[in-house]
Amino acid sequence: GAVVSQHPSRVICKSGTSVKIECRSLDFQATTMFWYRQFPKKSLMLMATSNEGSKATYEQGVEKDKFLINHASLTLSTLTVTSAHPEDSSFYICSARGRARPGVGYTFGSGTRLTVV
Amino acid sequence: DAKTTQPPSMDCAEGRAANLPCNHSTISGNEYVYWYRQIHSQGPQYIIHGLKNNETNEMASLIITEDRKSSTLILPHATLRDTAVYYCIVRVGGSARQLTFGSGTQLTVLP
Numbered sequence: 524g525a526v527v528s529q530h531p532s533r534v535i536c537k538s539g540t541s542v543k544i545e546c547r548s549l550d551f552q553a554t555t556m557f558w559y560r561q562f563p564k565k566s567l568m569l570m571a572t573s574n575e576g577s578k579a580t581y582e583q584g585v586e587k588d589k590f591l592i593n594h595a596s597l598t599l600s601t602l603t604v605t606s607a608h609p610e611d612s613s614f615y616i617c618s619a620r621g622r623a624r625p626g627v628g629y630t631f632g633s634g635t636r637l638t639v640v
Numbered sequence: 641d642a643k644t645t646q647p648p649s650m651d652c653a654e655g656r657a658a659n660l661p662c663n664h665s666t667i668s669g670n671e672y673v674y675w676y677r678q679i680h681s682q683g684p685q686y687i688i689h690g691l692k693n694n695e696t697n698e699m700a701s702l703i704i705t706e707d708r709k710s711s712t713l714i715l716p717h718a719t720l721r722d723t724a725v726y727y728c729i730v731r732v733g734g735s736a737r738q739l740t741f742g743s744g745t746q747l748t749v750l751p
Contacts (some may be wrong), residue, residue: 629686
């Protein structure tokens with residue numbers, strides 16, 4: 524149980540365009556979703572936290588107008604990278620936390636490799 | 641969350657036990673030790689967690705010292721597919737906040 528599906532797994536886009544990444548919890552209700560970014564050979568860095576039905580909370584230094592997060596249902600959160608630039612190229616990973624999974628609680632998607640050219 | 645210290649890299653021969661240490665000397669009484677791993681270009685995967693007793697599941701064993709200031713993750717028979725970055729995370733059990741990842745240990749299982 525506790526599967527999180529992240530799509531697409533990799534995407535290449537042109538500079539200036541927008542890219543949407545989807546994160547779905549397949550077999551549980553995700554009350555909270557976290558979005559991370561990971562640069563090569565670096566650890567995961569939290570970008571934002573979203574609770575279903577409310578606005579996302581962004582970490583310091585993350586532009587909320589550039590990285591739009593929507594968590595409209597208990598099974599789906601989306602991250603849209605708007606007006607992407609080459610420096611936005613990174614590995615984006617979502618994580619979902621459900622209500623009834625104390626202790627463990629966190630399931631991760633398989634990640635999205637974004638390349639902006 | 642308490643700070644953790646892990647060696648940056650370790651090698652292990654295939655079929656042998658891999659013992660990954662983690663130091664968490666400032667751990668408080670209500671904080672658990674969690675282990676996750678991240679295989680290259682994938683999302684992190686939960687392995688095991690514990691409070692003070694040793695724990696074992698189908699993936700690994702977790703040995704926590706009596707003073708709880710350090711722990712060891714043991715993969716009993718490492719395979720090439722266990723090559724990954726292993727993260728030791730200390731946090732209050734049941735917390736709804738995000739997981740914070742340090743730099744972890746790059747385990748390379750050698751044939």
